[in-house]
Amino acid sequence: MPQPTSYADYLRSTETVTHEVSTSLVVAEGTLPETLRGVLYRNGPGQMEVFGTKYDHPFDGDGMVTRFAFTGTTVHYRNRFVRTDEYLAETRARRMLYRSFGTNVPGGLRRNFLNLRFKNAANTSVVRHGDKLLALWEGGLPHWLDAETLETRGRYDYQGRLRNQTSLIGRMLSPELPFSAHPKLDIETGELINFGTLMGPTNQLVSYRVQPDGVMLAPTFTPLRALSFVHDFVLTPHYCVYFLSAVSFRILATLAGFSTPVGSLAATAGAAASLLLVPRNGGIPIALPAPSGFIFHFANGYEDERGHLILDAMRLETLPSAQMVHDVLAGQDVSIPPTLPTRYVINPVTPSVSQTRLTACPADLPTTDPRYVGRPYRHFWSIAGRPGQTTPFYQRILHFDHRGTETTRDFAPDFPGEPLFVPASPEAPEGEGWVLSLVYRVADHRSDLYVLRASDLATVCRLELPHHVPPGFHGTWCPDAVALLCVYGTSAGVRAKASVPQVEIRFLKNLDAVADAHRRWEHGRLEAKIARVPSHDSESVDWHKLAQAGTRYRTATP
Numbered sequence: 001m002p003q004p005t006s007y008a009d010y011l012r013s014t015e016t017v018t019h020e021v022s023t024s025l026v027v028a029e030g031t032l033p034e035t036l037r038g039v040l041y042r043n044g045p046g047q048m049e050v051f052g053t054k055y056d057h058p059f060d061g062d063g064m065v066t067r068f069a070f071t072g073t074t075v076h077y078r079n080r081f082v083r084t085d086e087y088l089a090e091t092r093a094r095r096m097l098y099r100s101f102g103t104n105v106p107g108g109l110r111r112n113f114l115n116l117r118f119k120n121a122a123n124t125s126v127v128r129h130g131d132k133l134l135a136l137w138e139g140g141l142p143h144w145l146d147a148e149t150l151e152t153r154g155r156y157d158y159q160g161r162l163r164n165q166t167s168l169i170g171r172m173l174s175p176e177l178p179f180s181a182h183p184k185l186d187i188e189t190g191e192l193i194n195f196g197t198l199m200g201p202t203n204q205l206v207s208y209r210v211q212p213d214g215v216m217l218a219p220t221f222t223p224l225r226a227l228s229f230v231h232d233f234v235l236t237p238h239y240c241v242y243f244l245s246a247v248s249f250r251i252l253a254t255l256a257g258f259s260t261p262v263g264s265l266a267a268t269a270g271a272a273a274s275l276l277l278v279p280r281n282g283g284i285p286i287a288l289p290a291p292s293g294f295i296f297h298f299a300n301g302y303e304d305e306r307g308h309l310i311l312d313a314m315r316l317e318t319l320p321s322a323q324m325v326h327d328v329l330a331g332q333d334v335s336i337p338p339t340l341p342t343r344y345v346i347n348p349v350t351p352s353v354s355q356t357r358l359t360a361c362p363a364d365l366p367t368t369d370p371r372y373v374g375r376p377y378r379h380f381w382s383i384a385g386r387p388g389q390t391t392p393f394y395q396r397i398l399h400f401d402h403r404g405t406e407t408t409r410d411f412a413p414d415f416p417g418e419p420l421f422v423p424a425s426p427e428a429p430e431g432e433g434w435v436l437s438l439v440y441r442v443a444d445h446r447s448d449l450y451v452l453r454a455s456d457l458a459t460v461c462r463l464e465l466p467h468h469v470p471p472g473f474h475g476t477w478c479p480d481a482v483a484l485l486c487v488y489g490t491s492a493g494v495r496a497k498a499s500v501p502q503v504e505i506r507f508l509k510n511l512d513a514v515a516d517a518h519r520r521w522e523h524g525r526l527e528a529k530i531a532r533v534p535s536h537d538s539e540s541v542d543w544h545k546l547a548q549a550g551t552r553y554r555t556a557t558p
């Protein structure tokens with residue numbers, strides 16, 4: 001019989017991680033799938049304090065990235081804190097020096113009044129794109145990490161694109177442009193699409209496009225009436241869709257030090273919730289009235305055959321106050337409104353928005369099959385609570401199938417983290433594969449990585465970690481490349497990279513670079529393939545077959 005939720009147990013899971021380790025993991029149960037090969041990266045707060053000064057909000061803890069390398073027969077594990085400038089400075093000073101999203105520095109107004117020294121926590125997610133592994137935090141720049149050792153290489157500004165050049169006041173308030181922790185990979189183009197919300201003389205939503213080779217195009221800006229708290233978005237073929245709730249940051253209260261950013265959130269005067277549709281082709285944004293509520297996360301979204309937009313969101317009736325969150329971290333028995341999976345259907349022509357609850361099961365941290373992001377889809381997975389539950393401690397994993405079935409697995413008294421779906425193979429049907437979830441084991445004060453069968457959430461194997469990992473946020477799966485394909489010429493191959501995730505495609509400028517990549521193909525298991533594909537041919541090429549076929553391949557003479 002599952003044990004009741006315990007605040008004390010949950011709080012113990014947030015204790016500081018004191019060791020950075022590099023070790024092989026023990027398979028304690030089941031058998032490793034031989035075909036599960038690649039690297040899982042996860043991010044989350046590794047400490048909820050700075051030398052004894054507690055953070056007041058779970059979003060503030062210093063980012064610690066974990067890395068699990070699956071070879072088919074072994075799993076190698078490593079964890080490392082992100083060495084942000086702020087983390088290093090506080091480690092040297094042995095005290096809290098910076099304000100955070102939900103925590104002011106000790107000392108009251110004397111130390112917080114007009115104090116613009118905010119910490120980049122680098123703690124929310126991690127993404128690998130364009131040969132860069134980046135730790136993400138929505139309030140500022142990403143941090144570039146070594147993909148193998150997790151060493152921090154520094155703040156990453158995409159060749160200066162993330163330096164704020166909007167205005168002098170804008171630069172003073174926010175010298176770095178924010179890059180959210182929920183970028184989306186466009187599976188058609190291989191581009192990484194992301195956004196940020198920027199305070200300034202005019203509050204703005206910043207839109208980013210990063211090409212498959214990692215080069216960011218010039219950001220575009222959409223004025224916002226108020227600085228809404230926007231954490232995630234939906235990418236469809238034609239739109240980026242944002243839910244703007246009726247709460248916004250009170251910037252002056254934050255800057256004056258009276259409040260933290262999250263503590264300053266308040267109802268936007270005279271405003272209701274709205275949906276903002278930003279056309280991806282640069283057209284005029286469309287704002288639609290929306291039902292009330294607050295959304296941290298979307299499971300997915302798409303455009304149907306009628307041209308309607310379908311959004312599946314984890315909806316809160318209202319955003320829990322900073323005080324409620326603080327009380328939870330202080331161990332008080334607080335009722336938090338549940339996040340309920342909800343479908344929004346938008347007709348952008350009439351225009352109209354409808355809202356339907358998908359299930360009574362509270363759920364959050366949803367993931368979907370990455371090959372179906374922004375497309376009609378069937379499955380999502382999430383952490384989940386019991387129907388009617390009002391505590392924030394979700395101890396189940398949910399598999400929701402839009403064809404009418406819900407499967408849950410209860411881990412109580414333990415706490416599972418975001419269940420990340422991994423397809424069984426690049427060609428496998430949607431939803432066939434595994435979900436990976438890091439589970440905090442209460443009795444042992446330790447974490448296990450579970451590999452579950454995605455369909456029924458049965459344990460495939462369980463790997464024991466040598467220490468606990470505090471509840472984190474998001475991660476990413478990077479499948480092993482099975483072949484290297486060097487592409488050069490025009491804009492060849494932009495459609496290839498995402499659709500063949502197990503083929504590593506390098507975009508190179510000339511034959512010398514191709515030959516060099518060929519020599520340095522690090523795994524040595526397979527010959528590199530070389531292709532010169534003019535852009536008008538790229539859609540007709542079966543890239544996977546191309547990589548698996550002969551040792552050299554050309555569609556045209558260089």
Ligand SMILES: [Fe+2]
Nearest residue numbers: 231297473474
């Ligand atoms: Fe998130």
